[in-house]
Amino acid sequence: MVTLGDYLFVSGLLFTLGFAGVLLRRNLIIIFMSLELMLNAANLSLVAFSRFRTNSLGQPNYDGQVFVFFIITVAAAEVAVGLAIIVALYRARRTTHVEDINSLKF
């Protein structure tokens, strides 16, 4: 039997992997993929919470699932805008590595 804790563990793992990817990777595209992984970690635990936190009638709490829809669409829009910006950067600099993006002083 898969319990709520199992889902939350996997979701936490995904979130940590995504965060580690953002911190450690040097390619902008991969950093962006890691960010999406973090959002999907949240989706997984939202669905799990929604499924396991049933109301008195035994129905799932649908608020969480509706929130997942919003996260998915917002993430898609974010990817569209984000990739467009990264493509523009690649056209200007011929690189997507974060080390090469340093013309502003930090």
Added chain:
Amino acid sequence: MIREYIPVLLQALVAVGFAAGALIISVLLGKSGLRTQTKDSAYECGMVPQGEAQPRFSVKFYLVAMLFILFDLEIVFMYPWAVVYREAVVHSHVIFWSMLSFVSILMVGYVYALKKGAFDWKK
């Protein structure tokens, strides 16, 4: 719970086994023919092939793919809407007009993309 997934597992095993078996049998039983440069080249209906086997795609495809994802994903809101529509429309027509306004916002986005030449591949 896990037990219910055994048929899925079996099907996966059968699929992998069939593919692997076909490959192994063709190596064992088949004759390996002579290799010439002509034979190794890509088959293009008898024509001499032009260009590389993996041509570079135009960046325009990225734009189309992106627009497809954007418009495609908005469907997600229509499923729950369709599920409750029949019950809710009896009480008020707000549910109809709200989806219509949502779709018309998407329509504005589509017309915008059209006018800005996002679907114009030749440019």
Added chain:
Amino acid sequence: MIPAPFLEIAVLTWGLILLMVDAFAGKTDRRGVAIAGILGLLVVLAASFFLTPPTPAAASGFWSFYTADPLAIFFKRFALVTTILVLVMAIDYAPAIRMGVPAANPHAGLGEFFTLPIFTCVGLMWMASAIDFVMIFVSLELVTMSFYVLVSFTRRNPATLEAGVKYLILSALSTGFLVYGITWIFGVTGETNLTQIGTVLATQEIDKIPLLFGIALVLVALGFKIAAVPFQIWVPDVYQGAPTPVTAFLSVGSKAAGFVVLLRVLTPFLMLPQVGRLLVGVAALTLIYGNFAALPQSNLKRLLAYSSIAHAGYLLIGVVTFSGAAVAYYLVAYLLMTLLCFAVLVVVGNSGGSDQIEDFAGLAKRSPFLAFAMLIGMISLAGVPFTAGFLGKFFIFDAAIRQHQTMLVVIGVITVGCGFYYYLKVVRAMYWLTPPADSQPVPLSALSRLTMTLLIAAIFVLGVYPQPILNALDQPAARATISMFR
């Protein structure tokens, strides 16, 4: 009498119409779009004074996502005023956009540059009304996403693109934290509505550790939005690289919205003492970092970026002490003085080409009016008496003393002294340094001159007569909301 949600619908529809006008306009001048946008927003601003009072106990359906309490109405007007001023700046900035966007059509990009702030404004207005985490998330993302595009708008400029990418990655990261934090709060309480979360927290015995984990993640995300230390790393680079009107919009609109959400989100979690202690620490760090890091700056946009971090610190003191009125007043003062500085910066930067403080040398001799406007903006940011900036700090410190937050007041007063040094550095450049020999007077359009005059007047009027702002939040219906923050 107009129902409150119609304000956003009107602004959104107007934005979509203008976008369509731009798409079909071909090669005509796009400044009409900006003018139409400004006029439309002015109409909505006027309409916001004729709203139907919200029905008090309508906390179901649509009204469980959306509230029209005085705090919300106040910040809707705030967003509208900010957007109008940003559009005025954007008209002045049009030549830089023409150079920065690669396209055959000389007007390419201008239409979007004028319509995107309108969509951002819708997001800000929804954020002011959001009382449900789903609504907060979606409106926050609407704002953030239009800022992604706006920040990297002049994409021929490498610094702008770089700023855009940095903003993109760090904002998306904060979104990830926000969503994951909301997930945990939802998991513990089973609710996304802030009022109901408050009820659950007050009535049920719940697991504190996952709840605090969720709140901490949400606070991290909001920390990014309001540029609080240690989540301020994106601010200087993004502010410096972004087109100047966008920087102004980011520093005022995005920050104000962050504070509204912070006030709303913190309301149900007040009974948790850990949250209060955390905020005090963040406020102190933000004040110290923002003010001291601003000292050696030589680029005016970067200086204003650090000053924006510093002001986030003062505002956080207001949040810690739950004085909603003081925060609201400070934000209005901050809007006036920051937008005034940026308006001058846009005009001077257009003629000079860069944003270094040296470029302002002798501005008082070249263009006395611009120099005077910048002087007023700077002394108000520093907090000289009889300006709005002074009263803002006064109200914040007053609230802190009443709450016995002595440490914060001491840090605040020391850092205000710091502020005098770096703000007056700009004033010194304008009034005491000699201009370069070949300098010309800076051209100034009538609309910008009028806007700057209004801003200067507002800074002085509010500096001696703050009641209109304080009263705006203190209507009888508002008492309930504000008492929650006290």
